[in-house]
Amino acid sequence: MSTETPATEAPDAYHDLLEKIQRISNVQNAAGVLGWDQQVMMPDEGTPARSKQLSALSAISHDLLVDDDIGDLLDELEATDLDDEQAAVVREVRRGYEREVRVPTDLVEEISSTSSEALPAWKEAKAEDDFSKFAPTLEKLVELKKQYAEHIDPDRDPYEVLFEDFEPCLSLxxxxxxxxxxxxxxxxxxxxxxxxxxxxxxxxxxxxxxxxxxxxxxxxxxxxxxxxxxxxxxxxxxxxxxxxxxxxxxxxxxxxxxxxxxxxxxxxxxxxxxxxxxxxxxxxxxxxxxxxxxxxxxxxxxxxxxxxxxxxxxxxxxxxxxxxxxxxxxxxxxxxxxxxxxxxxxxxxxxxxxxxxxxxxxxxxxxxxxxxxxxxxxxxxxxxxxxxxxxxxxxxxxxxxxxxxxxxxxxxxxxxxxxxxxxxxxxxxxxxxxxxxxxxxxxxxxxxxxxxxxxxxxxxxxxxxxxxxxxxxxxxxxxxxxxxxxxxxxxxxxxxxxxxxxxxxxxx
Amino acid sequence: MSTETPATEAPDAYHDLLEKIQRISNVQNAAGVLGWDQQVMMPDEGTPARSKQLSALSAISHDLLVDDDIGDLLDELEATDLDDEQAAVVREVRRGYEREVRVPTDLVEEISSTSSEALPAWKEAKAEDDFSKFAPTLEKLVELKKQYAEHIDPDRDPYEVLFEDFEPCLSLxxxxxxxxxxxxxxxxxxxxxxxxxxxxxxxxxxxxxxxxxxxxxxxxxxxxxxxxxxxxxxxxxxxxxxxxxxxxxxxxxxxxxxxxxxxxxxxxxxxxxxxxxxxxxxxxxxxxxxxxxxxxxxxxxxxxxxxxxxxxxxxxxxxxxxxxxxxxxxxxxxxxxxxxxxxxxxxxxxxxxxxxxxxxxxxxxxxxxxxxxxxxxxxxxxxxxxxxxxxxxxxxxxxxxxxxxxxxxxxxxxxxxxxxxxxxxxxxxxxxxxxxxxxxxxxxxxxxxxxxxxxxxxxxxxxxxxxxxxxxxxxxxxxxxxxxxxxxxxxxxxxxxxxxxxxxxxxx
The missing domain is CATH 1.10.1370.30 (Neurolysin; domain 3)
Known part of the structure; x- marks a missing residue:
């Protein structure tokens, strides 16, 4: 293992953080299984229940992450001497935490529900070769995602901010x-x-x-x-x-x-x-x-x-x-x-x-x-x-x-x-x-x-x-x-x- | 619909309760999908991650149910005039809440981990036709389930209490x-x-x-x-x-x-x-x-x-x-x-x-x-x-x-x-x-x-x-x-x- 500093006994706060993060990962991985099932196995009419299950897991994962405790643990750990792997974990959790905590839940939900509407609109527009049927929801999504970016960082090019959702460590x-x-x-x-x-x-x-x-x-x-x-x-x-x-x-x-x-x-x-x-x-x-x-x-x-x-x-x-x-x-x-x-x-x-x-x-x-x-x-x-x-x-x-x-x-x-x-x-x-x-x-x-x-x-x-x-x-x-x-x-x-x-x- | 009392406008507390209960149901249904997948689709070596995912969902569902808010909402609704369907919902939530809230989380976790150990022990005992390999864990499980029943109701036959986990409305x-x-x-x-x-x-x-x-x-x-x-x-x-x-x-x-x-x-x-x-x-x-x-x-x-x-x-x-x-x-x-x-x-x-x-x-x-x-x-x-x-x-x-x-x-x-x-x-x-x-x-x-x-x-x-x-x-x-x-x-x-x-x- 290449660590520039020797592994140190992890502080309690680190274990606490890991436990919280692991629970969130488990929820997200569970959602991954549900997503796989939806695309590969689920019968046609399963959608109403599946959507609600996925929304619930997503809301729970959000709630677990924006918990004040995680913020406090991150603050504490950032002021602590950590080995490189521990520091990397704290860095990554901080990154996710900041993005999640800065965006109001209402906006997240509005993006999610608009995107749910957008999907059938897009399908219909594509099937009928009629862009105008997709344009209004696309417009709304563009607007919402600009707001989303502004919440995360009002001082930067919003596309740069959005790009970081997928590529957090490469600059635009x-x-x-x-x-x-x-x-x-x-x-x-x-x-x-x-x-x-x-x-x-x-x-x-x-x-x-x-x-x-x-x-x-x-x-x-x-x-x-x-x-x-x-x-x-x-x-x-x-x-x-x-x-x-x-x-x-x-x-x-x-x-x-x-x-x-x-x-x-x-x-x-x-x-x-x-x-x-x-x-x-x-x-x-x-x-x-x-x-x-x-x-x-x-x-x-x-x-x-x-x-x-x-x-x-x-x-x-x-x-x-x-x-x-x-x-x-x-x-x-x-x-x-x-x-x-x-x-x-x-x-x-x-x-x-x-x-x-x-x-x-x-x-x-x-x-x-x-x-x-x-x-x-x-x-x-x-x-x-x-x-x-x-x-x-x-x-x-x-x-x-x-x-x-x-x-x-x-x-x-x-x-x-x-x-x-x-x-x-x-x-x-x-x-x-x-x-x-x-x-x-x-x-x-x-x-x-x-x-x-x-x-x-x-x-x-x-x-x-x-x-x-x-x-x-x-x-x-x-x-x-x-x-x-x-x-x-x-x-x-x-x-x-x-x-x-x-x-x-x-x-x- | 056969309701003996006419449906009344549901009080706010009822909507709040429903929202909380629906989230819990969604988590449990998600766990159901994971369980189905585990038995039908999952590759052999998927177990370690799947067990953790299921434990997390089960812990989350427990945490969401024993929340003080649910207790308060139930108290409030039990003192409110409800129609029959609403009353049935409150009755069923109360039942689940009481069973969940009375058993200490530690005991639930011990039963769960003992049962995880019991499974391979049982498999081995069955394969080798050697009951003594299963007996110690079985003994432990009997003991734990007696404790479990005692937490729920110390004054009743513990088997009666356990039976109610599966059959809450029929007497033993x-x-x-x-x-x-x-x-x-x-x-x-x-x-x-x-x-x-x-x-x-x-x-x-x-x-x-x-x-x-x-x-x-x-x-x-x-x-x-x-x-x-x-x-x-x-x-x-x-x-x-x-x-x-x-x-x-x-x-x-x-x-x-x-x-x-x-x-x-x-x-x-x-x-x-x-x-x-x-x-x-x-x-x-x-x-x-x-x-x-x-x-x-x-x-x-x-x-x-x-x-x-x-x-x-x-x-x-x-x-x-x-x-x-x-x-x-x-x-x-x-x-x-x-x-x-x-x-x-x-x-x-x-x-x-x-x-x-x-x-x-x-x-x-x-x-x-x-x-x-x-x-x-x-x-x-x-x-x-x-x-x-x-x-x-x-x-x-x-x-x-x-x-x-x-x-x-x-x-x-x-x-x-x-x-x-x-x-x-x-x-x-x-x-x-x-x-x-x-x-x-x-x-x-x-x-x-x-x-x-x-x-x-x-x-x-x-x-x-x-x-x-x-x-x-x-x-x-x-x-x-x-x-x-x-x-x-x-x-x-x-x-x-x-x-x-x-x-x-x-x-x-």
């Missing part, structure tokens, strides 16, 4: 810098790909692939990658996700009979998230040291496994025979063709969740830019559709013809989640940096992947990322793991090299 | 009277059956019945009986159970390839429980008026559907073709043979959960008698095995050769559940009375079952039992539904007639 300017670099490289690269004459083997996996066989396929993939079934399970969910604790980290996927790679990469992606959760130390269950760092770090784990492992040529050298076992009709497909099919750039795709590894980030940049202007007041809700479409044209060379495939495609704004999207791209960028560092440390990862030997990679990630929980803040965590500051360089090198080769680009 | 003496009557009729009847020359078609369903086909069979049975899938689901659990709310009432079953009737009746039994939950009024979710009455009433619903419907000749007239569709190898079996196979009395069975409709109650009586003596101190834990075996010999004419198939077979004592078993028999007895009353009211139930028309029965049960929640106490509920006091007469008539005919008994 740092995120912006990274996204700008990504955009500056990708926009011309995608343009060049559009001009390229190279024909990838995009139809390698065309056909119909029955769901139950795909289910066995993705279970085999999880076996190959080393998913511990005694601490997890795989189910189907309309929007795949991963959830749980180090004792029980579940993944979900979805199947489309025409797209076996979709299910496969979605599964590997969620597997990556689950590895992080599973790598947190058992004995820290319920404390910040047993909880994952921010969303960017979480996403770095999912993207690393999805893109750097799952979409690599080495993985297809390893996994193609398994694929062919399940789908003998693809017997003629070579590992190189599978690799190409897995990495084609979709030049005409409007939908973020169906995007490839390159265009994906421009979908993110567009949402990021629009969100910022919405929250700053520079953009009216009514003007979102046109701005959206203009940006798609500018960055991706395509213009959505409907709002359904435009600004209504994502659910997140109906949750009132502003500041969330950037974490996806930050995670990809971080994944590239971590993967490069892991390769530096453990040697030929490609060779190991080809052999189906993922132990060294798992160990490296656990040792350098997972086991720390929230011990370090994000930048420090990345620096300790890689020896360098968080940077977009590795990601840009990675995509330039990979797609340069695939599409025979001059810029590569 | 009433239960005892009913069980005595049941025993007095069944012991000689089973003896006579043992002497009978009648050969029932016990081998009608011998063979191997694959699990997935059984799964489809029991789903068909649920369809036929009218299970609303939009508010429920069926899964597999080692010990089948039903759980949930009126919005989401799930059932579980288990499969044994040699015993399709086992899965079928277990499913119908849990379906019966679920119908009760589903029949509670939606708008009373989270209040005592939206919660089921006691365990005997719950069990009356499961037994009614399992025995009076599922094990009837009429049901087999209806359902045999479906059975044969799934298992064409049983094509030669007639409805009468199926009926006989479903109702054979197992003369040599030691295991409660495998017992038939008759011997079942002697399994219960034996446990009831032993529990009472354990709690009164008239029986030492060390003497349980011998007493157990003696009673089996006396009542059932068989003597277990091991404790594994004797006093170690059931899990319940390791939970510290003393006073629970009688509710099973009380439920069967009540089922017979309710079924007879329903038949009186809605006419030829056999004919309706044969037609697959269960609407009138569902309606009668909902109207007379389900929709009341905890509006009435048990005896009043039974009396309102049937016009008579709770009595064993109908059950005794039912078994005398049914088994008299089946086994051609003189006594019939």
């Amino acid at each position: 300017s740092q995120a912006e810098e990274i996204l700008d670099e990504v955009k500056a490289t990708l926009v011309p690269m995608i343009d060049e790909i559009r001009e390229s004459d190279v024909d990838l083997a995009v139809d390698a996996f065309e056909g119909t692939f029955p769901e139950d066989e795909q289910d066995e396929l993705v279970r085999d993939a999880l076996d190959v990658l080393g998913y511990p079934w005694e601490r997890g399970r795989l189910d189907v969910a309309p929007h795949p996700f991963s959830t749980g604790t180090m004792f029980d980290a579940r993944v979900t996927t979805r199947f489309d009979e025409s797209d076996p790679l979709g299910a496969l990469f979605s599964t590997v992606h969620e597997f990556g998230h689950a590895t992080y959760t599973l790598g947190l130390p058992d004995e820290q269950y319920g404390t910040p040291l047993g909880q994952s760092r921010d969303l960017s770090v979480h996403e770095s784990q999912s993207r690393l496994w999805e893109n750097h492992v799952g979409r690599s040529k080495a993985f297809w050298d390893l996994f193609l025979p398994t694929f062919t076992d399940h789908f003998p009709e693809t017997e003629g497909v070579s590992a190189q063709q599978a690799y190409e099919a897995a990495n084609q750039v979709y030049e005409d795709n409007f939908i973020r969740v169906e995007a490839d590894e390159l265009t994906y980030h421009l979908h993110i940049v567009i949402r990021f830019e629009i969100e910022r202007e919405l929250i700053s007041g520079d953009l009216d809700v009514a003007d979102v559709p046109e701005t959206w479409n203009d940006k798609y044209e500018e960055y991706l060379g395509i213009r959505p013809e409907t709002d359904t495939e435009g600004c209504l495609q994502d659910i997140h704004w109906s949750y009132g989640n502003f500041g969330y999207f950037p974490t996806y791209s930050l995670g990809s960028v971080m994944a590239a940096q971590l993967y490069a560092a892991a390769e530096d440390d453990v040697g030929d990862l490609d060779g190991q992947i080809r052999e189906g030997d993922f132990d060294a990679l798992h160990e490296w990630l656990t040792e350098n990322i997972h086991r720390h929980g929230q011990r370090y803040e994000t930048n420090e965590l990345v620096k300790q793991a890689t020896g360098e500051d968080f940077t977009a360089d590795y990601f840009l090198d990675y995509v330039t090299e990979k797609y340069g080769t695939l599409y025979d680009l001059d810029s590569a | 003496s009433q239960a005892e009277e009913i069980l005595d009557e049941v025993k007095a009729t069944l012991v000689p009847m089973i003896d006579e059956i043992r002497e009978s020359d009648v050969d029932l078609a016990v081998d009608a369903f011998e063979g191997t019945f694959p699990e997935d086909e059984q799964d489809e069979l029991v789903r068909d049975a649920l369809d036929v009986l009218g299970y609303p899938w939009e508010r429920g689901r069926l899964d597999v659990a080692p010990h089948p159970f039903s759980t949930g709310t009126m919005f989401d009432a799930r059932v579980t079953t288990r499969f044994d390839e040699s015993d399709p009737l086992g899965a079928l009746f277990s499913t119908v039994h849990e379906f019966g429980h679920a119908t009760y939950t589903l029949g509670l009024p939606d708008e009373q979710y989270g209040t005592p008026l939206g919660q089921s009455r006691d365990l005997s009433v719950h069990e009356s619903q499961s037994r009614l559907w399992e025995n009076h419907v599922g094990r009837s000749k009429a049901f087999w007239d209806l359902f045999l073709p479906t059975f044969t569709d799934h298992f064409p190898e049983t094509e030669g079996v007639s409805a009468q043979q199926a009926y006989e196979a479903a109702n054979q009395v197992y003369e040599d069975n030691f295991i409660r959960v495998e017992a038939d409709e008759l011997t079942y109650h002697l399994h219960i009586v034996i446990r009831f008698e032993i529990e009472r003596e354990l709690i009164s101190g008239d029986l030492d834990v060390a003497d349980v095995p011998e007493t157990w075996n003696d009673k089996y010999e006396e009542y059932l004419g068989i003597r277990p050769e091991t404790d594994t198939e004797g006093c170690l077979q059931d899990i319940h004592w390791s939970y510290g559940n003393f006073g629970y078993f009688p509710t099973y028999s009380l439920g069967s007895v009540m089922a017979a009375q309710l079924y007879a009353a329903a038949e009186d009211d809605v006419g030829d139930l056999d004919g309706q079952i044969r037609e697959g028309d269960f609407d009138a029965l569902h309606e009668w049960l909902t109207e007379n039992i389900h929709r009341h929640g905890q509006r009435y106490e048990t005896n009043e509920l039974v009396k309102q539904a049937t016009g008579e006091d709770f009595t064993a007469d109908y059950f005794l008539d039912y078994v005398t007639e049914k088994y008299g005919t089946l086994y051609d008994l003189d006594s019939a």
Whole structure:
């Protein structure tokens, strides 16, 4: 264990704090189980009771956290000599406490109820391709979230404050810098790909692939990658996700009979998230040291496994025979063709969740830019559709013809989640940096992947990322793991090299 | 709605109380979801986190209930003019509050942790057929539960107090009277059956019945009986159970390839429980008026559907073709043979959960008698095995050769559940009375079952039992539904007639 100061006997106040925090964690983890159940198992008409159960748990968790006792314990502990781990726990609890205590409960409830109304409004608007049906609630949510940010810190850019809900240890300017670099490289690269004459083997996996066989396929993939079934399970969910604790980290996927790679990469992606959760130390269950760092770090784990492992040529050298076992009709497909099919750039795709590894980030940049202007007041809700479409044209060379495939495609704004999207791209960028560092440390990862030997990679990630929980803040965590500051360089090198080769680009 | 006094505008204190009670219900229902997940979905190693989550919810629910505010609200409301429904809510909350507030938290926690230790001890003792491995924890649990009862009421028979945890509105003496009557009729009847020359078609369903086909069979049975899938689901659990709310009432079953009737009746039994939950009024979710009455009433619903419907000749007239569709190898079996196979009395069975409709109650009586003596101190834990075996010999004419198939077979004592078993028999007895009353009211139930028309029965049960929640106490509920006091007469008539005919008994 790397602690700069030796572990000291913890003061009583620390034990008291831990006990309170653990109870809150248990309530939140219980809510996590209810959420999983709601998306995976619950019958259709279960919603009224489930909503009330989740609201109650959320209110209880709030009440437990804003308790005066916690404030007093934090005050006392901040004036006490603590070892580094204890200090990290106090730092993280303080952070959560401050955010929770500053926002009036009424406002929290109003956001929650507005978001409940927003969900059906968004669904209807999307189904009918009618943005005006969503606009009023979106407007209300923007307004409420600005108030929310103002309660937390009236002196700062409200978007910055909202961003911290998802990414408390990265500054917005740092995120912006990274996204700008990504955009500056990708926009011309995608343009060049559009001009390229190279024909990838995009139809390698065309056909119909029955769901139950795909289910066995993705279970085999999880076996190959080393998913511990005694601490997890795989189910189907309309929007795949991963959830749980180090004792029980579940993944979900979805199947489309025409797209076996979709299910496969979605599964590997969620597997990556689950590895992080599973790598947190058992004995820290319920404390910040047993909880994952921010969303960017979480996403770095999912993207690393999805893109750097799952979409690599080495993985297809390893996994193609398994694929062919399940789908003998693809017997003629070579590992190189599978690799190409897995990495084609979709030049005409409007939908973020169906995007490839390159265009994906421009979908993110567009949402990021629009969100910022919405929250700053520079953009009216009514003007979102046109701005959206203009940006798609500018960055991706395509213009959505409907709002359904435009600004209504994502659910997140109906949750009132502003500041969330950037974490996806930050995670990809971080994944590239971590993967490069892991390769530096453990040697030929490609060779190991080809052999189906993922132990060294798992160990490296656990040792350098997972086991720390929230011990370090994000930048420090990345620096300790890689020896360098968080940077977009590795990601840009990675995509330039990979797609340069695939599409025979001059810029590569 | 039958309220003797007109609904009055509820006082503020009533709304305040409801709000608090609903929050507690939500926490308990959340725990219910976690419990379901634990038994049905959770991966093996999820236990450490799940136990902590459940303990936290249980502690929170306790803290919320023993809150001084609730005591004050109850005091105020008891001195206020309330309508009948409001008064019922106050009565039920008071009952729960008093039990919770009188037992020190330390003792509750000690019972909970001792029971956690007891579970593995019981498992080991059962696996190794060594009662001495379970005896010390059992002794401790008996002692703790006696203390528990003393805190609640030091002046009463502690078993009486414990019984009220499961059956708060029936007196122990009433239960005892009913069980005595049941025993007095069944012991000689089973003896006579043992002497009978009648050969029932016990081998009608011998063979191997694959699990997935059984799964489809029991789903068909649920369809036929009218299970609303939009508010429920069926899964597999080692010990089948039903759980949930009126919005989401799930059932579980288990499969044994040699015993399709086992899965079928277990499913119908849990379906019966679920119908009760589903029949509670939606708008009373989270209040005592939206919660089921006691365990005997719950069990009356499961037994009614399992025995009076599922094990009837009429049901087999209806359902045999479906059975044969799934298992064409049983094509030669007639409805009468199926009926006989479903109702054979197992003369040599030691295991409660495998017992038939008759011997079942002697399994219960034996446990009831032993529990009472354990709690009164008239029986030492060390003497349980011998007493157990003696009673089996006396009542059932068989003597277990091991404790594994004797006093170690059931899990319940390791939970510290003393006073629970009688509710099973009380439920069967009540089922017979309710079924007879329903038949009186809605006419030829056999004919309706044969037609697959269960609407009138569902309606009668909902109207007379389900929709009341905890509006009435048990005896009043039974009396309102049937016009008579709770009595064993109908059950005794039912078994005398049914088994008299089946086994051609003189006594019939």
